[in-house]
Amino acid sequence: MTAIPPIRCELCVIGSGIAGMGAALFAARQGLATAVVGRTGEIIFTTGLLDLMAVHPVEKGVIWDDPWACIAQLVQDQPQHPYARIRPEKIRAALDGTAGFLGENGLAYSGQADRNTMVLTSIGTFKPTYRIPATMAAGIEAYRRRAACLLVDFKGLKGFSAAQIAATAGPSWPGLRTARIEFPDVPTANEVFTERMARALEASAHREKLAAAIRPHLQGAEAVGLPAILGIARPTDVMQDLQRWLKVKVFEIPTIPPGVTGLRLKEAFERGLRKLGVRLCLENKVFQAEANPAGGFRLHAGRSDLEEVIEARAVILATVRFMGGGLKADRSAVSEPLFNLPVYQPEGRDLWHREDFFDPRGHAVNRAGLSVDEDFRPLDASGQPAHPRLFAAGSILAHQDWMRMKCGSGLALSTAWAAVESAKTELKKT
Numbered sequence: 001m002t003a004i005p006p007i008r009c010e011l012c013v014i015g016s017g018i019a020g021m022g023a024a025l026f027a028a029r030q031g032l033a034t035a036v037v038g039r040t041g042e043i044i045f046t047t048g049l050l051d052l053m054a055v056h057p058v059e060k061g062v063i064w065d066d067p068w069a070c071i072a073q074l075v076q077d078q079p080q081h082p083y084a085r086i087r088p089e090k091i092r093a094a095l096d097g098t099a100g101f102l103g104e105n106g107l108a109y110s111g112q113a114d115r116n117t118m119v120l121t122s123i124g125t126f127k128p129t130y131r132i133p134a135t136m137a138a139g140i141e142a143y144r145r146r147a148a149c150l151l152v153d154f155k156g157l158k159g160f161s162a163a164q165i166a167a168t169a170g171p172s173w174p175g176l177r178t179a180r181i182e183f184p185d186v187p188t189a190n191e192v193f194t195e196r197m198a199r200a201l202e203a204s205a206h207r208e209k210l211a212a213a214i215r216p217h218l219q220g221a222e223a224v225g226l227p228a229i230l231g232i233a234r235p236t237d238v239m240q241d242l243q244r245w246l247k248v249k250v251f252e253i254p255t256i257p258p259g260v261t262g263l264r265l266k267e268a269f270e271r272g273l274r275k276l277g278v279r280l281c282l283e284n285k286v287f288q289a290e291a292n293p294a295g296g297f298r299l300h301a302g303r304s305d306l307e308e309v310i311e312a313r314a315v316i317l318a319t320v321r322f323m324g325g326g327l328k329a330d331r332s333a334v335s336e337p338l339f340n341l342p343v344y345q346p347e348g349r350d351l352w353h354r355e356d357f358f359d360p361r362g363h364a365v366n367r368a369g370l371s372v373d374e375d376f377r378p379l380d381a382s383g384q385p386a387h388p389r390l391f392a393a394g395s396i397l398a399h400q401d402w403m404r405m406k407c408g409s410g411l412a413l414s415t416a417w418a419a420v421e422s423a424k425t426e427l428k429k430t
């Protein structure tokens, strides 16, 4: 078999989720020759909202308006949480840097400087978050003013009911009305899918037809809420065009996953990272990783078989926990399959979960993961960095329960920022 010429780079990021893509962005901006290897991870499932921090202590379900004050309290109460290792100005730089980058690549974000914002969800509840796709902003304003608002859903679209949203949100938003319509040019009997609807709305003629279908239901509404289907590559343009046709504000509501909001994030990252010269080996998995004598790493990757060899001077592991395969669980323990790193986890299997699945305190196994040093280097069994140039970022890190704390993207991006900074410092030494 002919030898595969290796891809050589300074930094290889393993994982193409929010943490991995963020790390590649920050590394490229720091002038590092960077490659990313990964399959489509949780990013495709995300709502597109960038949470920073909102709930602490989770067992009491306390929601904070000020995410920075929440982080300050959290790191006092939980000094092992990854946020405790990153100064607030670096967390802010990571979030603002990413929002700016996404905006440059067709996905504008908005939000208040130091406050969380409550966003309407697909079940009619309100969720606190930090940065919001610009296509959702008019909904927040309409809710703030309790404006007369029409919620629209579509025949054949599963998992999104305007009537259910209005039933749940109605008590705090009396001006809500609903309408169910056909998506233009789709026969009623057919099931409709958000991605196909979004791609259809990339065409102006289709937007015009949708506006014509919605207009008769307006009846004095000042805003129209739609499932997140306003295009993929340039959602703000699609929204503005619909607003022109309808002469009212239009906003999106995230749908149940997988929705187009995750797909947009993925595609915006890919578009932008290619422009920055990042080498993307997507839909690939690293099967084998070895530290090479020169002090770097040799990674074997491919779809189902070995296709790529990557030689990197440093590596960031951003491989998430169980869903993306960054951690593996068997009948007795949790392990990290690529570097065989020790995993912080509950003493025994019987301690993984609480009796009640919905216990507000969450489950101990949701805080399992890699323990790291101040520079986000995973530790070996003796508590020392496993390798001077191996780093970790994102939800593979231990001591955090991002889902209950509402800190998913904030944690992923800021730990990616910190890991890249440490990698750059380390690479300069050699």
Ligand SMILES: Cc1cc2nc3c(=O)[nH]c(=O)nc-3n(C[C@H](O)[C@H](O)[C@H](O)COP(=O)(O)OP(=O)(O)OC[C@H]3O[C@@H](n4cnc5c(N)ncnc54)[C@H](O)[C@@H]3O)c2cc1C
Pocket (backbone or CB within 6 Å): 014, 015, 016, 017, 018, 019, 020, 037, 038, 039, 040, 041, 042, 043, 045, 046, 047, 048, 049, 050, 051, 052, 257, 284, 285, 286, 287, 318, 319, 320, 321, 323, 324, 325, 326, 338, 393, 394, 395, 396, 402, 406, 407, 408, 409, 410, 412
């Ligand atoms: C349903 C859902 C809703 C969410 N909603 C929100 C939200 O509203 N707000 C928010 O802030 N966050 C949300 N998140 C979380 C957020 O999107 C991120 O998933 C989370 O922060 C973790 O990011 P990550 O990069 O660590 O992991 P992931 O995004 O899962 O990325 C991990 C990557 O590692 C790759 N990988 C694993 N092993 C290997 C290997 N051996 N070789 C190569 N690649 C490998 C996987 O393929 C994947 O690409 C949501 C997540 C889910 C699942």
